[in-house]
Amino acid sequence: MGFTIAEKILARAAGLDSVRAGEEIKAKPDFVIAYDFPGYTDVIFKQMKDEFGINKVAEPERFALFIDHMVPAVTPQEEDLHQNTRDWGIANNVPVYERKGIGHQVAAELGYATPGAFAVHFDGHISQLGTFGTLAIGVRRHLLEAFVKEFIQIKVPETTRVNLNGRLRRGVMARDVFHHIVRTLGPASCRFQVLEIGGDAIEHLSIEGRQTINCLAMFTGAITAIMNPDDKALAYARERARIDLEPVFSDPDATYAAVHDIDITELEPIVVVPPSPANTKDLKDYAGTEVHVGYLGSCASGRLEDLRIAAEVLRGKQVKPGFQLHVVPTSQEIMEQASREGVLTDLIAAGAFVTSSSCDYCFGRMGVMSDGQRAVSTGTLNVQGRMGSPDSEIYIVNAAAVAASAIEGRIADPRPYLEG
């Protein structure tokens, strides 16, 4: 029997000829990635030194740090955290990427999404590097292991394969595809597994749409997601790749825990209703619900195709008076391109509040809601209190629907705005 792409990557990272799901191995991450956040990086830096007597990481080229949360700082404590991170980076000869955008996206732009590589982060949304055939796993506080040991102990995960077939209709986006996967398979369907996504629909999805889908894998219970990189993915990733690796691919006779076929041709826009990422519903059943805030951004969405379609919906129209539309491109590279294309001009003219890239709107540090307010959002998550008051609510929709809802002040289907 053949092997999955995840088994092949982990076998190489463990220095073994082959590994199978269920085996427990010690694997060496090619990349160890983190953003600075209280309780994570500051604690890891301290524990490394105080608990393990390690003053500098070995092989600093394997490490990358991002400053993307609490940007810009609003308290001296936040700036202290960032300065501590910068100092640690200099002392360890580890790059600290700051004000370039959301780390999970910037990591791809900077070549950490090397096809065939194994990467770890504490945050599970790093799974989006799977777009390029990189196995990237969020391990929470276990990330300390990768700072103080060369190898991390890991049980080779089983893989569930999802074949996406068909082609999306206009106004329905990759964002809807992911939530449809959760709706179809369930929020526990891939627990502790790798979600491997393939099928003939992939070639019609942009790289950005694929990043969106892979970013959110955790809400199926998966520890990461991955795609076998096609020419489009390799063209993006190989010229940026930081290390020289041969891409690997699942064998046709690889062993999967389950295989599912999902046709996306008839898919309609979805809304994920608070307070759980498992509450996937048809948008049409919630159309008309009054909303007060719109957030277009995050590591999941906020890329060029999201900004372009929002601009298309909003062009020549106005955000409803009193409605707050926040547009936060996922990276500065994306923002620059959107600016060049005139996309930002259209959004600003329509009344959007456009800001430089930051994670802060997604987790309730900026643009927060008060009691009783409701948001339409392309953020990662809709749990209670995520964007402000515990008595506010988040409805997750695609980028076009955020724009349409901003015009109406109610949850709106974007498709009528995209006709003609």
Add this chain to the structure above:
Amino acid sequence: MALKPLIGRAAWIFDEIDFDVDQIVGVKNIKIKDVDELARVAMASRDPDFAKSVRHGDLLVGNHNFGYGHPHYPPMIAMRKLGISGVIAESFSPGYWRGEIAMGFPQIPCPGILENVGRWDILEVDWERSVVRNVTRALELPFEPLPEADRLMLEAGGLIGYLHQRDEAQEKAQP
């Protein structure tokens, strides 16, 4: 070093599937740092007498995919402060699982537990035989053995202890 058996009463049964543990303290309290205060607010919306009735060593019982959502650490910090010694659930969400195992807090995946337990039943976790025993009802259920790294982490009291105990010589020998 072997794990000591856990023996305690089922102090609460969370029968919700995909239970979001943040609900234990409530989202509005999730940023509380003071452990005593966290323990005071824990379960207040479900059972105001919870803190008074729970005893050292008691256990929690959960349904499928326990810990789904965006789990934070304070809820189980509060539970440990109240004396809870572990969680037995039908199954766990991976993010929650990793977080709590790193804290050295026992988590036991035991299919069938929910149908075979009532509140305050006395439960025993036998690590050697990988069974959960309901002493009150005189029945046993097998549980899924933990991955080696997770078991070693619990034995060592959490991630830090585990990393200290890893055999450096053996690791150096690996390619």
